[in-house]
Amino acid sequence: MQSETQILAPAxxxxxxxxxxxxxLTFHQFTVLVITFLAYASFHASRKxxxxxxxxxxxxxxxxxxxxxxxxxxxxxNDTGWAPFNGPEGTRRLGELDLAFLSAYSIGMYxxxxxGDRIDLRLFLxxxxxxxxxxxxxxxxxxxxxxxxxGYFVGVxxxxxxxxxxxxxxxxxxxxxxxxxxxxxxxxxxWNSHTSVGNIIGSIVASGVxxxxxxxxxxxxxxxxxxxxxLVFLFLVVNPEDIGFETPGKEVEMDVExxxxxxxxxxxxxxxxxxxxxxxxxxAAIAFLEAWRxxxxxxxAFCLFxxxxxxxxxxxxxxxxxxxxxxxxxxxxxxxxGILSTVFDIGGVFGGVLAGFVSDMIEARAVTSIVFLLxxxxxxxxxxxxxSLSMILNNALMFLSGLLVNGPYSLITTAVAADLGTQxxxxxxxxxxxxxxxxxxxxxxxGAALGPLLAGYVSTRGWNSVFLMxxxxxxxxxxxxxxxxxxxxKGMLNDAKWLSNNATT
Numbered sequence: 472m473q474s475e476t477q478i479l480a481p482a483x484x485x486x487x488x489x490x491x492x493x494x495x496l497t498f499h500q501f502t503v504l505v506i507t508f509l510a511y512a513s514f515h516a517s518r519k520x521x522x523x524x525x526x527x528x529x530x531x532x533x534x535x536x537x538x539x540x541x542x543x544x545x546x547x548x549n550d551t552g553w554a555p556f557n558g559p560e561g562t563r564r565l566g567e568l569d570l571a572f573l574s575a576y577s578i579g580m581y582x583x584x585x586x587g588d589r590i591d592l593r594l595f596l597x598x599x600x601x602x603x604x605x606x607x608x609x610x611x612x613x614x615x616x617x618x619x620x621x622g623y624f625v626g627v628x629x630x631x632x633x634x635x636x637x638x639x640x641x642x643x644x645x646x647x648x649x650x651x652x653x654x655x656x657x658x659x660x661x662w663n664s665h666t667s668v669g670n671i672i673g674s675i676v677a678s679g680v681x682x683x684x685x686x687x688x689x690x691x692x693x694x695x696x697x698x699x700x701x702l703v704f705l706f707l708v709v710n711p712e713d714i715g716f717e718t719p720g721k722e723v724e725m726d727v728e729x730x731x732x733x734x735x736x737x738x739x740x741x742x743x744x745x746x747x748x749x750x751x752x753x754x755a756a757i758a759f760l761e762a763w764r765x766x767x768x769x770x771x772a773f774c775l776f777x778x779x780x781x782x783x784x785x786x787x788x789x790x791x792x793x794x795x796x797x798x799x800x801x802x803x804x805x806x807x808x809g810i811l812s813t814v815f816d817i818g819g820v821f822g823g824v825l826a827g828f829v830s831d832m833i834e835a836r837a838v839t840s841i842v843f844l845l846x847x848x849x850x851x852x853x854x855x856x857x858x859s860l861s862m863i864l865n866n867a868l869m870f871l872s873g874l875l876v877n878g879p880y881s882l883i884t885t886a887v888a889a890d891l892g893t894q895x896x897x898x899x900x901x902x903x904x905x906x907x908x909x910x911x912x913x914x915x916x917x918g919a920a921l922g923p924l925l926a927g928y929v930s931t932r933g934w935n936s937v938f939l940m941x942x943x944x945x946x947x948x949x950x951x952x953x954x955x956x957x958x959x960x961k962g963m964l965n966d967a968k969w970l971s972n973n974a975t976t
Contacts, residue, residue, distance in 0.1 A: 482705045503649045506707050507642040508665045513699040514638040515669025517607045517692040523677040524685040525791040526805040528553040530561040554619040566927020569787050571625045573920030575632030584640040584909020592641050592709045599637025600700030606631035607693030614686025643908040648710050663881045667819035678809030762906045775915030777948035778880045780922035781941045787923040799861050818873025823881030835959040837952040840879035844949040847875035855938045
């Protein structure tokens with residue numbers, strides 16, 4: 472039976488064969504995964520152009536005498552920069568442009584989750600996609616209208632950040648509705664590769680059309696996200712009940728919590744202390760402060776703050792860094808640097824899947840995240856020190872860095888957020904999932920806003936300082952999970968002891 476708050480997608484009127492019993496629950500679950508994957512991949516594709524055009528907009532690259540002759544052919548008129556970003560303060564202004572977008576994104580995330588719990592998620596998601604696409608196009612129009620006013624670009628980025636913030640709470644909430652507690656870290660890791668896939672698509676598209684003018688690097692991804700928004704409007708079903716299915720996992724007891732609670736009885740004891748004895752309405756939206764008080768939400772939220780600071784610094788500055796750093800004595804063009812930066816995101820795809828697989832194997836999200844975070848520290852050091860020696864070494868170390876940096880970032884934003892948002896503490900209230908997701912990713916997005924801004928300022932002192940900032944951030948991210956990890960390890964030891972005792976008896 473269709474819920475009163477949701478309007479069935481038009482495709483089910485145009486194609487009645489899509490309705491059950493013609494199509495099974497498994498078919499529709501797969502369809503939801505594909506649609507939400509494409510939706511958020513397109514969001515990230517439209518978010519990538521600013522990093523690709525940084526080298527074109529920013530200060531002119533200073534080539535030494537040994538490089539001028541061999542690289543003269545790769546330079547074009549775009550290398551004169553674009554006011555107001557091509558002066559001595561250019562890198563700082565580019566960092567401030569990132570701050571404008573990501574600050575609006577992080578603030579909007581909290582409100583988007585709140586609204587997403589209360590209105591039609593399909594229409595809300597389409598609204599965010601169309602708005603994001605139009606504003607991305609408007610930014611690119613500054614190229615043809617010869618706009619050099621900083622306020623124009625900052626204003627467009629602020630509005631675009633607000634529209635982009637709608638995407639993540641919506642897609643995670645929809646997936647939570649269809650899969651409930653029956654999710655797995657591996658499945659969510661594969662699904663969350665939409666972030667890296669979107670970055671790869673955005674990098675290739677924006678770099679591919681860059682030679683025709685930097686405006687095209689914004690217009691094409693903007694059109695792409697609008698087109699995918701049309702697909703979402705036509706086909707996305709928010710809740711299984713909307714087409715006559717029962718909510719998967721509705722009656723399933725949660726025996727083990729991601730935050731290290733040993734079993735459902737312990738969850739219920741926490742529930743009594745935090746929210747009282749009364750049952751919550753499973754269709755009611757959870758209050759913002761109540762969501763913060765859910766076990767595990769705050770530690771993972773603050774861990775994601777520093778994880779996203781690192782991930783988004785790479786997202787917005789890696790092509791710029793590559794184009795300003797010699798690889799085997801060769802200066803790479805802006806287009807080549809943009810395409811080469813996708814190696815980091817390819818590593819991120821494998822990192823998300825691997826982190827999800829490992830966390831499933833050991834049933835410990837925090838432990839998995841800490842291991843990945845700590846291993847990423849030497850990976851970044853090696854990339855900075857040895858990445859310029861050869862192209863092969865550069866690609867290998869960039870891939871490894873992407874795998875280790877994006878692994879925990881992917882795990883926390885999907886499997887962890889979904890686990891925390893559907894725990895027994897809120898009595899199966901799936902509508903709280905958008906709020907919990909928004910809190911975790913919104914807090915992380917504050918770090919995402921600070922990272923690129925700080926990189927713009929710190930890079931004026933040299934790239935070693937930028938990498939030091941990233942390493943310190945990774946270390947702090949791991950500290951926030953130590954308490955949760957200790958609880959997980961204690962739970963695993965208790966389980967092992969229980970199994971050993973049962974085996975002997």
